[in-house]
Amino acid sequence: MEFTFDLNTIWFILIGVLLAGYAILDGFDLGVGSLHLFVNEDEDRRILINSIGPVWDGNEVWLVTGGGALFAAFPHVYATVFSGFYTAFMLLLFVLIFRAVAIEFRSKQPMAWWRKSWDIAFSVSSILIALLMGVALGNIIQGIPLGADKEFQGTFLGLLNPYAILVGITTVALFMMHGSIYLAMKTEGHLQERVTKWINNTIIFFVITYVTTTMFTLIYVPHMTEHFKSTPLLFIVAVLNMLAIANIPREIHLKKYFLAFLSSCASIVALLTLFALGLFPDIVISNPNPEYSLTIYNAASSQKTLGIMLTIAIIGIPFVLAYTISIYWVFRGKVKLTPMSY
Amino acid sequence: MSTEILARLQFAFTIGFHYIYPPLSIGLGVILVIMEGMYLKTKNPLFEKMTKFWVKIFALTFALGVATGIVMEFEFGTNWATYSRFVGDVFGSALAAEGIFAFFLESGFLAILVFGWEKVSPRVHFFSTIMVALGAMMSAVWIVVANSWQQTPAGYHIVGEGLNARAEITDFWGMVFNPSSMERLSHTLSGAWLAGAFLVISVSAYYLLKKRHIDFAKNSIKIALIVATFASLFQLFTGHQSAVGISKTQPAKLAAFEAHFDSSAAAPLYLFGWVNEKNQEVKFGVAIPGLLSYLIYGDSHKPVTGLNAFNNNDIPPVNIVFQSYHLMVAIGFTLIAISLFSIFLWWRKKLFDHKWFLYVLVFSVLGPQLANQLGWISAEVGRQPWIVYNLLRTSEALSKAVESSQIVFSLILFGLIYLLLFILFIYLLNEKIQHGPDHPETIPSEYEHKKTVLDRNIGE
Known part of the structure; x- marks a missing residue:
């Protein structure tokens, strides 16, 4: 495949990095939310919520920044996708806010009915967020109907097709796996024993959905595999992905939870890399009428803007990494409930 | 109602609701820096108590600012796609700067500000407070710069014609220091300081x-x-x-x-x-x-x-x-x-x-x-009827793929969720105020209640 390191390609990669950062970080806290109803004791549920307590808000900033970067680097993609997926994204915003409300409200009153209702709200909205994001991703993989004016020509119901829903479910499974490993890292005692048992189940759930999605993709979405046919070396990413997943039970068995978590992060990165490799150099594939596809060239900002943004990113990213890592370092270790907890 | 009126109504409603919170964060941020600075200087525990109390209020306004801010960022694309295509190249650098220098700074150090009292030294904590306050102001800088560009465009040229026309940047600093940005920024910031100060x-x-x-x-x-x-x-x-x-x-x-x-x-x-x-x-x-x-x-x-x-x-x-x-x-x-x-x-x-x-x-x-x-x-x-003064009319800036029924649907959604969010804000604010600065918050859960009863029984 042709591959030149121009500014457009660099921004394609950088937005991919932001998306991966978001999926890794908000992925585990959405996963924790999706698993929330599997514990019953109030204190255990509080530990689950507080395991993500200091960080979930910051994790969502990755979504804000990713959206901002997309707007900035590829305004046509931002405009087409956000207006095209209007109703789906409005629902996504609704559940994102609803989930935040649930986290804040849940522990404010001692009544059992109060806490149970907000627990359900928290968990269901976490699952729906993952599902909706997966559905959006699934539609991007398949391609969406675009016009010559770069505008979306489909409908909301058209977005809810079987393949997109399958990718949605795979996303939920992936985040559940990721979240359960995070919990094993952050909990102790009987609760840790319980969440460790979930890990195997979530891995099985994820592998089943992932394999099914892959089969569907190979059969029905052939354009995703073109680069892999022309450059078989790329297949290494898929192999690395399987190795990363296979490594998780091994590390859990050795009680090296952090390494298991890193494996899970690696798997998320590998999955998004496969996705990006399949798309490149398109960002939104027009299906039918591939000639209307939005590519990293016809949808991008000017070279000057991409250059200025790159300067900003090069100055800023070391700081972002430094303080993200230092914050996770400060809050390392097991969750303890304190008076400041949720 | 026409799509244009509905889209404007939705933007006005969501931005108006959003703008309750960021000014409070910006204003409280400055006050927190003063309070904690005085605590470090005098070692008077009263200032520590003050800082801790107002940090809790700050965290609340910040959380609501983030939740409602995500909506704003989505809305440019969902409701104003043509506008987004037109201004994307110009806003690109401002938004990238906002994301990297402001949002990450603010949200990252916020965790230490709120949850880190026991985990880091007082000096590191004070540093985090300054970073959060700075981050809050930085986000105002970039968003006001972008908005000022819409009022007084500068440092750009128009590329393409008709439907494909868009503004492209020619001079980054000309865009940043467009004719109205500095006076509007100072006006916005002092408005935010007032919001924080009068809350206190x-x-x-x-x-x-x-x-x-x-x-x-x-x-x-x-x-x-x-x-x-x-x-x-x-x-x-x-x-x-x-x-x-x-x-x-203008x-x-x-x-x-x-x-x-x-x-x-x-x-x-x-x-x-x-x-x-x-x-x-x-x-x-x-x-x-x-x-x-x-x-x-x-x-x-x-x-x-x-x-x-x-x-x-x-x-x-x-x-x-x-x-x-x-x-x-x-x-x-x-x-x-x-x-x-x-x-x-x-x-x-x-x-x-x-x-x-x-x-x-x-x-x-x-x-x-x-x-x-x-x-x-x-x-x-x-600024009406212009969305970008003298360059793009509001009526021409809408999303072509969106119908009025979809906007009505989302308006209802936002009406519901913002009502809930506002109740949450008032409830939590009132709870923190009623609780006051003296004791850490403890809300007994049923579990803890059982546990204390159990402990007492064992003790006896």
């Missing part, structure tokens, strides 16, 4: 009325009062600068502020009035003749460009701009009066003696909130 003043005055946390309240009020006095006077200065700037860059907006129609006449300054747009007159108005001319040119006889100088389809709706602008100015002067009178009472050592005045202070929190909203209404409605 209001809550403290409430404690004094209820005779609770007296020492805490008196010291909080004094710090906030200094910020409020500075900010309210600075606001007058930046407001004046802004108006003079607008007379050059004369139609200034003319709408004062309902000035006749370009050949000197312009009066209205104290209040009601604009009849058809007859081009101000009813029930009280005005000081020539004052607007004097404020702009230093000459009360010099004519000011009036609305008649523009095509009918190039001017904003006048009365709403006139009313929101005049109300904002009136509230601004009231805040100056309250601040100065408080300082006077403080000097006479009577600040905490008058019950009626403490009631005034309790309600003063609404002042900056209203003025901030009204100021943005006059700035944004005053």
